[in-house]
Amino acid sequence: MKKVLLCMVGFGLISSLKAQNDTTTQKLDEVIIQENRIQIPFSKQSRNITLVDKQDIETTPARSLQEILSFVPGVDVRQRGVTGVQADIGIRGGSFAQTLMLLNGIKLTDPQTGHHMMNIPVPLVNVDRVEVLKGPGSRIFGQNAYAGAINVITSLNDEKYLRFQGYAGDFGMKGVNFAGSLPAGKYRQNLALSYDDSNGYQYNSDYKVSNVFYEGGIDLNDQNSLRGMIAYTDRTFGANGFYTSAFPDQWESIQTTLASLSHKLSLSNFYLNTRTYYRHNADEYRLRRNEPEFYQNNHTSEVFALEANGNFKSSLGTTGFGLETRKESLESNNLGNRERNLSGIFLEHFINLGSKVDLRGGIYSNFNSDYGWKHFPGAEVGFQASEALRFYSGYGVSYRIPSFTDLYYVGPTNIGNDQLEPEEAQNFEIGAKWAKAGFRGELVYFLRNTDNLIEWTRPDENTPWQPQNFNEVKFNGIEASLFYRVNPSGNTVQVKEFSFSYNYINADLVQQPGVETRYALTALKNQVIGGVLVGVGKKIEWNTKMRYVERMNQDPYFVLDMRADYNRLGKIGFFAEASNLTNEEYIEAATIQMPGRWFRAGFMLNIQ
Template identity: 35%
Template sequence: MRPYFFVAILLFFPLSSRAWQDTLRLKEVIVTAERSPVRRSDANRQMTLIPAGTIRMMPVSSLHKLLMDVPGVDVRQRGPVGVQADVSIRGGTFDQVLVMVDGVKISDPQTGHHNFNLPLPLSSITRLEVLKGGASRVLGPDAFAGAVNLITRLPDTSYVGTEVAFGQYGYYHAGASGGLHAGKFRAMIDVGHTASNGYRDNTDFGISRLFFRGQYRTSRSSVDVLAGWLDKGFGANGFYSPAFPDQYEKFRTALAAVRFTTTGRKVRYEQSVYWRRARDEFRLFRYDAPAWYKRHNYHRTGVAGTEMKMILPESFGRTNVGLELRREGILSTVLGEKTADSVAVPGVAGVWYDHRKYRNILSAFVEQQVGIRRFAANGGFLLNRTGDYNWKIYGGLDMGYRLGAKWRIYTAVNQSLRYPTFTDLYYHSPVNKGNPHLKPEEALTLEAGGRHRGKAWSGSAGVFIRKGKNLIDWIRPADSVKWHTMNHTFLTTTGFELSSLLNVRHMTGRDRFWLEEIRLAWAFATASRQHETYLSKYAMDYLHHQVILDVKHILPGHIETFWQFVLRDRAGSYQTYPSGEITPYKPYLLTNVRFSCHVWKMRLFLDVSNLFNTSYVDIGNLPAPGIWITGGMKAEVKRQK
C-alpha cells in the first residue's frame, strides 16, 4: 500500500485544484439530486458535477464513457458507444444505482442492465450530477449505493443544430436538434441515429433516439415537460453467456413526465407525474436455432408514479415533506407469476405474455434542513412499503461545517434499501434460477470528508464504510454450472476517494498558456463477506483501484486537446470459457484523446479511444474493443438576441 499512499500525498496536497468535476466553471450551482435543492457549496455529501462545457471537450460519445471519468463510478461495457453497460457506485452492483432525468426516476424494475437505455444524446445534457453513498432517505428505494441525475438542456435563445460522425468498423452518427425561446416558453428537441458493423463478429448495433424538453415559466410557477423514445438493436456476442456467440437483443422504451411547481410567500409546492414503458426481446440464437430451443424471451415493463412535496421555510431552516406512489409491472414470457390471462406479444405470431407481476410502492418522507452560521445539517427519514414487504423506516443525517470561505468538512450517516428486480425474483434458464422469496437489500453507510474550493486549485477527500445486509447476488458453488440468486447475510464495503484539479492558466496568470488544466483522481474500495464457499457473479467483481488523469491543453492552430488516462484494477475473477479455469481480472490502462477546433460555426473533432490498443476484459470472457478512431462535426446556429 505504500506506493498508493505516496500517490495520495502527491494527489491531494500539491495538486488540489478547482474541483473540476465538482465545481468547474459553475458559480453557485443548485444541485437537484436532493429532496430539497441545495447550493453545491452547501452540500454535505460527496457529489460530482460535470457541466456541458466540460462534456463537450471530453473524448466521449456516450453517457457510459462520460461516467467512466467519475471517481468511484464503475462502468462495465458490453458494447461501445452506449450499446449496453452496467453502472455501479462505490463497489456496489448495477442494480443499486438510481437513475433520474431532471429529477424524474426512470430506473428499470426488470433489471439494472436496462437502467441506462435512455433516449438522451450527450448534446441534450447540460449537467451530470452523481450523488455517492446511500440515499434512500433522500431519493427513495433504489438509491442504495448512489444516484445519477441528468439535467437536460433548456435553451437561452432559439437555435438549430446538427452533428455527424464517422469512424472505424462502419461507425456513423447523424443527429439534428432545435431550440425555441419565446417569452415565458422554452423548448428543445433532439433526434439522432447511431450505428456500426461491430468491432468483432455479431457486435453490430443500431440506436435511434428522440428527446423533447419544454418549460413554461411565470414569476411564481412553472410547468416542465419531458418525453423521449429509444429503439436499440444489437448483436450480443457473448454478452450474457460465452457459450452462445449468436445472442441478439432488441430494446425499445418511451418515457414522459410532467412537473408543476408553484412558490407562494411561505410554501413551495411541487407535483410531478411520470411514466415509462419498455419492451425487451432477447434471442439466444439470432438466426438459426437448434431443435431444443423453444423461443425467444419477450418482456414488457411499465412504471408510473406521482410525487408531491412541499418545502416550508422556517427561521432556522427548511422543512421538506412529501408523498410518492409508484407502480411497477411486467408482462413476460418468463418473468413473473404464471397467469391464464395471457396477452399477445405485438408483432410476433403465436407468442404470448403468460407471466406477469405488479407491485405498488408507497413512500412518505420528511427532511429538515438547518443552518446556523458556519454549521449546516439536514436529516430526515423515509417511511416505505410495497405489497410484498412490510412498512420500514430508513433515516439519515448529513452535517457540515465551513472553515473559512474555501474549506468545508462534512460527515453523514444514511440507511438505504433496494427491492429485488423482476430478474432477481423470477428469471429461469438452464444455467440461471431466480428466487421469488428474496428479501430487500438494506445498508448503513457512514462517510466523512472535506473539500477546498479555490480559483487556482481545489480538491476533495472522503472515506466511507457501507455495512450491507441481505445483499442480493447471483452465486453458485464451484462444482455447479447453475447460478441462483440469494441474500448475502452481511457484506461490508469500505473505501476512499481523492480528487484534485490544477488550473494552470490561473496559477501562471497567462490566459493563453498552452497548458490549461490537470486533474488527478483516485478511488479505492474493498469488500468482505461472511461466506466464501461459492462464486459470486456480480457483488465481488468491483473496482478495487481507479486512477484517472485528465490533461487539457492547446496545440498550435488553436486545437483544443483533451487527454484521458484511466487505470482500473478490478477485484474478483471469472471462469474462462471453455477451459473452466478461474482467471483473476487483470489491471489495465486506457488512453483516450480528443482533438477539436472551431471553424466558422462548426466544431470539428477527432476521437481516439484506447489509443495504444490495450487488450482487456471488464466482463468475464468478453474482450473489449481495441483502438477505435472516429471523427465528425457539430454545428449550431443561434438566433441573434
C-alpha cells in the same frame, strides 16, 4: 502500474503550468444541486457529489454518457462493447442494480432488470450536466439509490439555437446528433434526435441506437410553471457474450418510452413540485439471433408514478417534504405477469447552527406491496472551517428491492429466487472539501455495512447462476480527487483543466467454499483517473484522459484516450477522438473482450 506512475508524474508536471495566474472562481460552486426537495449549492453540500458539466461532456473523448461516466471518480462503468450500447454502472463497489438513474429527477428504474437503467432516451448533445451522488440516496431519492444516484439534467433555453453533429470511425461506426431550441413567446421547447450504428468490432457486436427527445415548458406567471417531456429510444444489438459466453449469437432489441408532466409553485417561502410520469420498456431477447424459436424472451414493463415534493422556509430553517406512489407491472413469457405497488413519504430539515455549522437530517418511509413498511433515516453535518475549506460527515440507511429477474427468471444459465429479501445497508462517511483559485480537492472515507446482499452464485460452471441473500458484507474505502479549471485566456498554450483522482475500495465478502459469485467479488478495488485539457490559441483544444482500473480477482488494465477539437464553440468545428491508445487487452463486463485501439472523427455545426 509503471504506466500509471509515469502518467501521474506527467500530469503533475503539466499542472505546474498553472502559472497562467488566473484565479477565476469556479462556476461549478454556484450550481444548485437538483434534488427534489431541499436544494443546496454544490459548494455547501455535505455529501460527496461529482458534477459533470457541459464542457466535460463536449471535450471528453466519448460517444455516450456511459463512456463519460467512466471518468468519474468512484464510478465503475462496465460496458458491453463500444459507445455504451449496453453498460452497467456501479458506485462505491455496488452492483449495477444498486445505482439509481434519474432524468431531471425522474426515476428510471426498470422493474424487470437493472441492466436497462442506462437506456436513457436523451441524445448526448442535449444533456446540460450530470450530478453523481456517491453514497446512500434513499432518504433523498427513495428506494434503489442504494450505493448512489446519477441525475441527468437537461435545460430549456430562452434563446434559439441549432446544434448538429456528425461522425464516423472504425468498425463501420457512424452517427448524427441534432439539438434545437425554438422558444415561442413564453413557451420554451427543445427537440433532440440522434442515430448511431456500427458493424461491430468483433463477431455479433453490431448495433443501432436511435433517440428522440422533446421537452417544453411555460411560465404561467411569477409563481406557476408547467414542464413536459416525452422521449423514446430504440436499441438493437448483437449481444455476443453479454449474459453468457456459451452462446455467441445472442441478440437483443429494447425500446423505451418516457413521458412526464410537472407543475411548479414558487412562493417566497414555499415551493411545491407535483409530477406524474410514465415509463414503458419492451425487451426482446434471443439466445440465437436468427432462431427465435430456439429460445426467446419477451418482456414488457410499465411504470406509472405520481410525486409531490416541496419545502418551506421558517426561522427554524428549511423543511422538505414529499409523497410518492408508484405502480410497476410486467408482462413476460419467462417471468410471468407481475405487479407491485410502492408508496413513500419524505421528511427532512436543514438548519444553520451559527455561521459555520449546518445540519441536515430526515427520513424516508416506504411501503411496498410485497415487503411492507421500511424506514430509512439519515443525516449530514457540515463545518465551514474557512471560505475555502469545509469538513462534513454523514450517516444513512439505504435499500433495494429485488428486480423481477432476480425473483422469477428461468433460463439455461440463470434461475431466479422468489424467496429473496430486500437489501439494506448502514452507511457512514467523513470527508473534507477545499476550493480556491480555480482548484477543488476532496478527501473522503466511507463505510457501508450490508445486510442481505443480493448476489448471483453457483456451485460450479455446469450449474445455472441463482441469486442468494448474503447475511452481512462490509465495503469501505477512500476517495481522493483534485480538479483545476480556469477560463480560456487565449494564450498560445494554456492548461484549461486538470483532474486527478484515486479511489480504493475494500470488500470483506468471504468466498464461501464451493460457491462462485458473479458481482460482489469483482467490485472496483483500485481506480486512478487523470485528465488534462490543453488550449492552443483560441480555437484548438486537446483533451487527454487516462484510467487505471483494478477489480477484485481480475487483472488490472490501463486505458489512454484523447480528443482534439478545432473551433468547438464556433459556428463550425471539427474533432477527432482516439480510444485505448495503449491498445490494452481488457474486460469490463462478463467475458466480453473490449476493442483495441480505435478512432473516430466528425464535425459540429452551431447556429444561434
